[in-house]
Amino acid sequence: MTTFRIKRYNPEKQPEPYFEEFKVDATEGITVLDCLNDIKWTQDGTLSYRMSCRSAICGSCAVKANGHAILACQRQAEHIADKDDTVTIEPLGNMKPIKDLVVDFKPFWDKIDKVKPYLHNDTPAPEKERTQSPEEFRLIDDASTCIMCGACYSDCNVLEVDDNFLGPAALAKAQRFVGDSRDKSTLERVKELSEPGGIWDCTHCGECVERCPKPAQPFYRIKEVMASALEEGVHNNNGARHALSFTKSVKHSGRLNENQIPVESVGFFNIKGLLELIPIGIRMLLKGKTPPILHRSIKEADDVKRIYRELGE
Ligand code: SF4
Ligand code: SF4
Ligand code: FES
Structure with missing residues (x-):
């Protein structure tokens, strides 16, 4: 039997969420959604979650299983269970739970x-x-x-x-x-997507x-x-300047010039942004983390330039 530890939440009855355990006979081929249905239909009808197609098409059954988001109808329970044959199910992250596994989209x-x-x-x-x-x-x-x-x-x-x-x-x-x-x-779209909160805020x-x-x-x-x-030439933002400075540095010397990139990223004429770098620089200095003042090329810098040329950069 596989143990399902399910995060329960019903603000009408209890303000804090809690975990409740259920046992399911999760035989080969049974999906996580099949197990949730088994629990709801045979053990506790109050368990709430979303589902519809059972075919990884509608997108409604996503939950967290053992810490990562999955489609419950797409993943087999035996592939998700940990070494103790336990699956911990929680609502999706970064969204407010409404009841049990149902979140506010x-x-x-x-x-x-x-x-x-x-x-x-x-x-x-x-x-x-x-x-x-x-x-x-x-x-x-x-x-x-x-x-x-x-x-x-x-x-x-x-x-x-x-x-x-x-x-x-x-x-x-x-x-x-x-x-x-x-x-x-x-052009209009990429300008809007380059604003704070857009593409350049992704940490890759x-x-x-x-x-x-x-x-x-x-x-x-x-x-x-x-x-x-x-x-499209939308370069007037920290993210684009950072990407361009990064590329320029590697193309020039084969490595990152970590003194130059922060300055080029915030922009030479952005006095406020440059002043904000000073405390970071001082902290790095005190911790002995500053990069060498003199930036040197790697031995294979010509090979790197050749790669850029071959890529048409
Ligand atoms: S994980 Fe994100 S991008 Fe992928 S199908 Fe779901 S919502 Fe779309
Ligand atoms: S790659 Fe970017 S968008 Fe994707 S999870 Fe990481 S930070 Fe978020
Ligand atoms: S129930 Fe539709 S994607 Fe899982």
């Missing part, structure tokens, strides 16, 4: 709305439809597979500390339109790629939007 949907997830094209509509070539469609194919399950949003490290961050799902949705050959607002941890049950894989889509923003 409103902030998630509000952020999807913010990226204007619809085609912008004021040119006269053709008689039938606005077409794309297969090659053009391939650029947005992965982002189109998102089922809005919230697994990436749940486990995003930035959202844990910054509610303002648009988050992986909304940014993946943004790429769906930034990369769409029929959309006419690319890759957690959303690990958690995404579909090819949408938000971090890769975020990188594509970053590339579009740079191509």
Whole structure:
């Protein structure tokens, strides 16, 4: 028998959440959702969670299992259980629990709305439809597979500390339109997405790629939007300046010039930003963490330059 430790929460009865254990005969092939259904239908009908399709299509059954977001209908219990044959189930993270495993998705949907997830094209509509070539469609194919399950949003490290961050799902949705050959607002979109809370606030941890049950894989889509923003010349922000300074440094010497990158990232004429760097610099100095004053190239710097040339950079 597999033990399911389920986080229960019912603010109408008890203000604090608590864990309750249930035993399920989780035989081979049984999904986590099958186990939740078994518990609800045969042990405790008050257990609340969302589900619909049971086929990894509707995106409604996402929960946390042993610390990471999953689609309950997609993962087999025996593959999730730890060595004590226990599965700890909690509601998705970064969203407010309403009851048991049901969370409030409103902030998630509000952020999807913010990226204007619809085609912008004021040119006269053709008689039938606005077409794309297969090659053009391939650029947005992965982002189109998102089922809005919230697994990436749940486990995003930035959202844990910054509610303002648009988050992986909304940014993946943004790429769906930034990369769409029929959309006419690319520049406008990437300008908005380069503002605080947008693409450049992602810390590149890759957690959303690990958690995404579909090819949408938000971090890769975020990188594509970053590339579009740079191509469109949207450079007047710390994130873009940081990326450009980083690339320039590696291209020049084969390594990061850690004295120069922070200054170039905040901008030479950004007096406030430069002053804010001083306390960090002093702390680094006191801890003996400052990089060498003289920046030296690595021995293989010419090889690095050659790689850049071959990449057409
Ligand atoms: S890669 Fe970026 S968006 Fe994805 S989980 Fe990490 S911080 Fe969040
Ligand atoms: S990007 Fe992936 S994990 Fe995030 S909501 Fe869409 S399908 Fe779910
Ligand atoms: S029930 Fe639809 S995705 Fe799991």
